[in-house]
Amino acid sequence: MVFPKSLPGLLSLLVCLQGVAATAPEFVPVACPAVVLNDIPGANCAVRSNFSFLVFGSVPAATPSQACAIAAIQLTQSANIPTACQFSAPMRSCVCTEQGGFETTWPVAENSASLAPMCPADFTEMPKVRVPVTGPEGYPSALPVCVGNIRNGPPVGGGATPPIPEPEPCLTPPLRAMTDPISLQHERGKYVGASDLEHLSAAGKSGQACLVARTERSRVFPVAAYVPFEYQQHLKEVWDTWHALRTNTSAACKATRDAARLEWIKHKLVRDPQPSAAHAAGNAVDIAGLPAASADRTAAYCGMVRPDAKASPLHFHTGK
């Protein structure tokens, strides 16, 4: 397939549809049923004939059931609680049950483009642009958008399989797995929409209760309390890793970058997290809604201090 030379200088944007599972991943020339911009007639595209399934994180698997089995192993390892997962076809999800009965549901999606770069040689995958489609197995998937130069680019598809260069190692380490059970509870959302008051120190608990009780306003509320150190480290790692890799398109860093991106979107961090020893010790609370004019006076009455009213107006900790 040769692109018409009557369109010099134009960029073509090709979206390539996944092929069905095959034993060896390779580019296969097929008629492109998807997106071709600029009305380029007859454009073909190359497809990578391999796929995996996405169950929260990326799980390389041939079938959804296999993906759920792997998810069970990962969940068991991450929380250190035996967990069994079964694929539910009607729910299109892995239904996982922890020992003790706690049940979670993990939607399954095909992640057919995750194993290797999807764009043909001399075409570049546009970062952050994906086209949602139904994958070959019938589950949600996403396809990359490829950018190439029509005039200078080589024919796409039909040629020899391009050599796959040896990937260079990623210099940014992957996000570390948490092991602290309370940190894992935070990460899994036990305190989303509330605060971890139960792990505050005795002084922290009484100070928090006093601050809230002293203000007769329905809009006064603790928005952060005990925050375990490992969880704080995790948030810091998410920030640092995402900022290090956000423009990195190398295959070697892809898994780390994808994981950081998921965490980046999930946690909505808006500034570089600064680990707080007071929160990690259970001696600090962040309280919203306290009247600004009397907050310090109220804190003093409650045996708390607000060390930096300007930068962190909600932050109080025990002591003087």
Add this chain to the structure above:
Amino acid sequence: MRTMMTARSAMLGALIAGLAGVAAGAAQAAATGAATAVAPTMAPVRVVAWARRVGCEVQYTYVVQNNGAHPIRRLLIGLFHPDLGTGAAELGILPKLDGKTTWIAPEQSRSPSGWHVKAAFPEESSKFALEWIEIGYHATLWPGASAIPLRSGSPLSGAPVLPATTVQDFSIMIREPDAAYVEGRANMDYGDQSLNVQIEKGDTVAPVLNLHVGGQHPRKNSAWATFGVTASATDNYDAAPELSHPKVIANQRLEAQDVEFEKTTGGWQFSLRNVAGRTYQIQFVATDATGNSTLRTVDHTSVVKGNR
């Protein structure tokens, strides 16, 4: 009231119709394959804010138009979450919470079926964001989360805001206007992006302010001009635009005893000291909940003995 409701319905209907036209264009573009790449200058999602007073509170309603290719299951109002560097939460006036968590009390909010809303504090500032999230997606992100305090019978999952659709069931009540609710940014999980868009004002029409001068109009050769002014304001969306306390200025320096005015039933009673060469201007401002305002004035030129 019926008239206001009709006007409001018509306004929202027109908005939806307009948005649908754009959405139809986006859908057509998608069908021809152009949608994902052609529109670098057009945000794939529009968030339009409507504000009005309801009783003693202000209701903000958000219309979310998804022109792009990804479903939306999480929407944050008042959050700027950049890919690089520092962002910010933007809202300052906190809605009433449910008393135990930062989930918003059901009577203070409205959400699409299977969605719920909470206040999110992504930093240690006093600002926050409102986070609407589809409950099934919430369970995916946080599988160990405590149960969301839902009304009895509420569904445990809902539909996302799908591509080429518009949803207007996001609203919140707060006790006083906060400009950030209509002028801030919105953020959402969008495909593999954290997408920021500028919130657009739905109501861009200023209130209509009517003034009527009556009572004892300025009498010649008197030490004081005494008269009444009735002021009323109407708005295309906000049923009760705020009418400011009148302000009196003049082309000469005013002393405290030169101007007296008081609120009366339906208006204001003014007493202005007549001073040679002095012209007073009484200013009224009507402001709707979106922040659109109209200034209207009443001028009075002093008439004194020997002044003409």
